[in-house]
Amino acid sequence: xxxxxxxxxxxxxxxxxxxxxxxxxxFTFSSHAMSWVRQAPGKGLEWVSGISGSGGVAYYxxxxxxxxxxxxxxSKNTLFLQMNSLRAEDTAVxxxxxxxxxxxxxxxxxxxxxxxxxxxSS
Amino acid sequence: xxxxxxxxxxxxxxxxxRVIVTCRASQGIITAVAWYQQKPGKAPKLLIYDxxxxxxxxxxxxSGSGSGTDFTLTISSLQPEDFATYYCQQFNNPPFTFGxxxxxxxx
Numbered sequence: 001x002x003x004x005x006x007x008x009x010x011x012x013x014x015x016x017x018x019x020x021x022x023x024x025x026x027f028t029f030s031s032h033a034m035s036w037v038r039q040a041p042g043k044g045l046e047w048v049s050g051i052s053g054s055g056g057v058a059y060y061x062x063x064x065x066x067x068x069x070x071x072x073x074x075s076k077n078t079l080f081l082q083m084n085s086l087r088a089e090d091t092a093v094x095x096x097x098x099x100x101x102x103x104x105x106x107x108x109x110x111x112x113x114x115x116x117x118x119x120x121s122s
Numbered sequence: 123x124x125x126x127x128x129x130x131x132x133x134x135x136x137x138x139x140r141v142i143v144t145c146r147a148s149q150g151i152i153t154a155v156a157w158y159q160q161k162p163g164k165a166p167k168l169l170i171y172d173x174x175x176x177x178x179x180x181x182x183x184x185s186g187s188g189s190g191t192d193f194t195l196t197i198s199s200l201q202p203e204d205f206a207t208y209y210c211q212q213f214n215n216p217p218f219t220f221g222x223x224x225x226x227x228x229x
Contacts, residue, residue, distance in 0.1 A: 035218070037166075037220075044207075044209065044220060044221075044222050044223040045158075045160070045166060045209050045211075045220040045223070046220065047211070047217055047218045047219060047220060050216065050218065059216035059217060059218075060216075060217065061123075061217045062123060062217065095165055095166075100171070104213070104216065104218065105213060105214070105215075105216065106154050106213050106214065107213060108156040108168060108171040108172075108211075108213060109156065109158075109166075109168060109211070110168050110171075110177070112165035112166055112167075113165065114165055115165060
């Protein structure tokens with residue numbers, strides 16, 4: 001059974017940094033691309049970033065490019081999102097999601113974690 | 123980035139009604155489209171991928187169609203458990219944008 005468990009969400013001041021983690025189990029981690037998707041309170045879904053199974057290819061939403069970095073440790077079955085220069089508009093529940101294929105492009109999100117809340121406020 | 127126009131943003135319907143949600147993309151994306159259902163406080167759930175393929179375990183009253191720029195999610199006979207918010211998403215070109223969502227409420 002595929003399981004995804006996010007952690008690392010917290011209250012952080014504007015301009016601060018945070019690192020989210022997603023522990024994966026129940027599948028061959030390196031064989032699947034992974035993505036982060038966020039949802040601000042009362043708002044819709046926003047795709048944030050995705051990474052290939054090898055970690056060699058990564059994509060970002062324009063809203064986070066240059067501030068967020070996605071990475072993965074395939075030896076530990078863990079996905080990360082390093083978030084720097086945080087802004088109030090980054091406040092959201094962040095979901096980790098499993099792609100159906102090894103590359104993000106043309107592969108859908110078939111499993112999701114429960115999410116971790118990031119609040120950016122002074 | 124590819125932009126979506128998802129409509130309606132909300133609708134009220136009764137159990138047994140046929141419900142149609144549409145998504146229009148700002149450029150052609152072949153059939154690299156998925157539909158998700160989200161209930162309050164829960165993670166999204168995949169319903170349909172590749173525009174028209176039903177995910178395992180999803181009831182057959184859900185169906186998807188379309189290609190190019192115009193896509194449709196249809197619920198043939200709305201059930202009580204279908205009251206939720208529905209999102210389209212494209213996977214053809216990064217960033218893999220979502221539509222704005224359609225909230226299906228009880229009439």
